[in-house]
Amino acid sequence: MFRILLQLRRAGPLAVCALAFFLHLPAHAQLTIEITGAGANRIPIAIAEFGGDPGASRIVTSVVRADLERSGLFKMVDSGGGPMTEASSPVYDEWKNRGADALAAGSIGTSPDGRQEARFRLYDVNKQVGLGGSAFVTSKPMLRAAGHRIADMIYEKLTGEPGIFSTRIAYVVRASATRYELHIADADGQNAQAALISKEPIISPAWSPDGGRLAYVSFENKKPVVYVHSLASGKRIVVANFKGSNSAPTWAPDGNRLAVVLSKEGGSQIFIVNADGSGAQRLTTASAINTEPHFSPDGQSVYFTSDRGGSPQIYRVGATGGDPQRVSFEGSYNVTPRLSPDGKSMAFISRRDGGFRLSVMDLASRQVQVLTDSYKDESPSFAPNGRMILIATESGGRGVLSAVSIDGRIKQRLSISAGDVREPAWGPFNK
Numbered sequence: 312m313f314r315i316l317l318q319l320r321r322a323g324p325l326a327v328c329a330l331a332f333f334l335h336l337p338a339h340a341q342l343t344i345e346i347t348g349a350g351a352n353r354i355p356i357a358i359a360e361f362g363g364d365p366g367a368s369r370i371v372t373s374v375v376r377a378d379l380e381r382s383g384l385f386k387m388v389d390s391g392g393g394p395m396t397e398a399s400s401p402v403y404d405e406w407k408n409r410g411a412d413a414l415a416a417g418s419i420g421t422s423p424d425g426r427q428e429a430r431f432r433l434y435d436v437n438k439q440v441g442l443g444g445s446a447f448v449t450s451k452p453m454l455r456a457a458g459h460r461i462a463d464m465i466y467e468k469l470t471g472e473p474g475i476f477s478t479r480i481a482y483v484v485r486a487s488a489t490r491y492e493l494h495i496a497d498a499d500g501q502n503a504q505a506a507l508i509s510k511e512p513i514i515s516p517a518w519s520p521d522g523g524r525l526a527y528v529s530f531e532n533k534k535p536v537v538y539v540h541s542l543a544s545g546k547r548i549v550v551a552n553f554k555g556s557n558s559a560p561t562w563a564p565d566g567n568r569l570a571v572v573l574s575k576e577g578g579s580q581i582f583i584v585n586a587d588g589s590g591a592q593r594l595t596t597a598s599a600i601n602t603e604p605h606f607s608p609d610g611q612s613v614y615f616t617s618d619r620g621g622s623p624q625i626y627r628v629g630a631t632g633g634d635p636q637r638v639s640f641e642g643s644y645n646v647t648p649r650l651s652p653d654g655k656s657m658a659f660i661s662r663r664d665g666g667f668r669l670s671v672m673d674l675a676s677r678q679v680q681v682l683t684d685s686y687k688d689e690s691p692s693f694a695p696n697g698r699m700i701l702i703a704t705e706s707g708g709r710g711v712l713s714a715v716s717i718d719g720r721i722k723q724r725l726s727i728s729a730g731d732v733r734e735p736a737w738g739p740f741n742k
Contacts, residue, residue, distance in 0.1 A: 342482075342500025342712065342725040342732070353386040354469055357411040359395035361431070363418035367454055368394065371419060371429060374458025378476040378499065379465065383721030394418075397432035403439040411436050415465055419457075422448060429457040433465055442468050455501065475694045477741050480701065481506075481516040481525060482712060483734040484727065493527060495542065498694075498737075500725050506542060515559055518738045519566050519586075525736075526550065526560035526569055537571050539586060550588040563606050563630070570594065570604035570613055581615055583630070594632060603647050606630065607654055614638065614648040614657065625659060639672070641679050647689065651697040656717060658691040658700050669702050671717055682719040692737045699723075701735045 358376045361368035379385040388411040395401070396418040406414050417431030432444030445464060449457040456477065463474030476498055484492045489510045496503040507513060511530035518525060525540045537551035537560045551557035555574035562569055566586065573582050576593065579600045584591045595601040599619035606613055607627075614627050617635070625639040625648045639645035644662035651658070654674070661670040661679075666686030672679045687705045694701065699714045699721070706724065710731030714723040726732070 341503050342496060342727055345724040345726070353384055354412055355386045355388050355410050356413040356415065356465075356469070357388040357390045357406055357409060359390045359414065359416040360393065361417045361419060362394040362396035363420045367419040367427070367451065370454045371417070371458040371461065374455050374499075375415065375462045375465070378459060378462035378474075381499070381723055382466065383716065383723075384466075384470060397430045397444055401434055401436075403434075403436055406434075406436045413442075413465075413469060415461075417444075417461065419449070419454070427451065429454075429461065431461050431464075433468055455497070459497065459499075472698065473696045473740065475696050475699070475737075475740075478695060479522070479738040480712075481518065481734075481736045481738065482703075482732050483513050483516065484732050493525070494732075495525075506540065506545075514734055516734055516736045517560050517562055517569075518736055519562050520564055520739055521566055521742055522739045523742075524586075526562065528558050528560065537569075539569075548588060550584060550586065551582075551591070553591075559602055559604060561605050564608060564610040570606065572602045572604065581613065594628060594630075595635070597635075605648050605650060607650055608652055609654060614650065616646045616648065625657070638674075640677075645670075647691060649691045649693060649700075651693050651717070652695055653697055656697070658693060660688055660691065669700060669715060671700070680719065682715045682717075683713070685713075688713075690734055690736075692735055694737050695740045699737075701737045703733045703735055 361372045376387055380387050388409050395416040397416055399416060401414055414434040414436055415431055420428050422428040426448050427450050428446055429449045430446040433442040435442050459476040462476045466474035478498045479495055480498055481495050484494055486492050491509045491513045492505045493507040493513045494503045495506050509531050514528045516525050516527040528535045528537055535556050535558050537557045538547045539550050540547045551571050553573055553575035557573055559572040560569050569584055571582055571584055572579055578598055579602050581594045581601050581604045582591045583594055597619045599617050601615055601617045603616040604613050611630055612627050613630055616623055617626050622643045623646050624637055625645050626635040627638050628635040642661050645659055647660045649658045657672045657674055659670055660667050663681055667688050668681050669683045669688045669691055670679055670681045685704045688702050690703045692701045699716055701714050704713050710733050711724055711726040712732055712735050
């Protein structure tokens with residue numbers, strides 16, 4: 312974090328990043344989720360046991376239920392006995408007596424061409440009408456993905472917002488003293504896969520807007536170098552390997568450029584570089600630390616952290632240059648700006664009561680709300696629908712990930728048993 316950079320700016324960037332990783336512990340497992348908060352007015356919904364192949368149906372049903380429940384916006388109603396398919400005619404009074412406002416039913420069957428097919432239908436219990444449904448091809452390896460997709464459709468139909476259950480997250484695990492892993496997992500922490508394994512630290516993963524690439528910093532060459540990694544092919548290209556430090560990559564909304572932090576001309580300065588590594592152009596000029604850049608959703612501005620005013624604060628500068636404007640004024644320490652997808656809010660880390668806590672600012676009113684009561688929050692990352700913010704924090708002396716709703720009411724904790732996870736990044740909607 313910025314506080315470590317300030318403390319060790321004379322020690323050089325390698326020492327700074329190495330210190331952060333020396334604090335980690337080994338970890339080998341899927342992330343598990345603990346729900347620690349919920350919305351005030353949850354929608355009562357029953358997810359009937361899907362029909363069709365029993366094993367496949369159980370997987371899909373359990374995923375749909377778990378997704379909706381952990382969102383904090385839904386209250387699961389006991390669905391009672393046996394399976395109910397999308398072709399069934401619901402007895403609305405029965406479901407109303409159970410306390411359900413909405414009902415979903417479905418099945419896993421075989422399509423005419425022999426492939427496996429997932430079907431579902433959603434009902435409004437009070438109005439006693441169908442709200443729509445869908446059918447799509449799936450397969451045994453993709454049953455959990457089918458469940459996420461169904462949950463997304465239900466979520467959007469009942470809340471008016473896109474669901475995020477089919478999205479992915481990236482994070483870094485230190486598996487041993489000499490093994491660092493960049494993981495990609497479903498939004499619920501399952502199906503984790505290592506995109507990169509290295510003997511040296513990996514930091515600052517950032518998703519491309521199309522979700523097909525990750526930019527990150529690797530120390531595999533004994534210095535920080537920025538890479539862009541294609542997840543489909545596994546191929547990587549070097550984007551920044553200049554003299555000194557190369558760090559903190561973030562994507563422009565067009566997916567063709569990145570902002571990075573380089574020390575090749577002295578100090579810590581923000582540059583704009585093409586995604587193939589060409590055309591590096593300096594954006595900031597002050598002799599202060601300038602770091603943690605983040606593009607606004609419209610690509611017109613870059614928000615960043617700087618101590619040019621004497622203490623670390625958040626500033627904004629035009630993506631083609633200009634005079635930076637200070638954005639944060641409340642408190643003496645505000646770092647790591649990350650804008651919501653609609654550009655109306657900014658998540659950041661502020662120092663409050665001796666701790667480093669996730670805060671969010673309404674950019675129109677400048678009103679700030681502190682969302683957590685923890686002490687070592689870092690690396691905020693918005694979900695693509697803007698409702699949740701993923702952060703790294705600590706619990707019981709070890710690193711965990713937490714997801715917090717933008718109003719602070721809904722909280723989730725994602726952890727690996729007996730190990731630390733860091734550097735979370737929430738991916739975009741699936742294209």
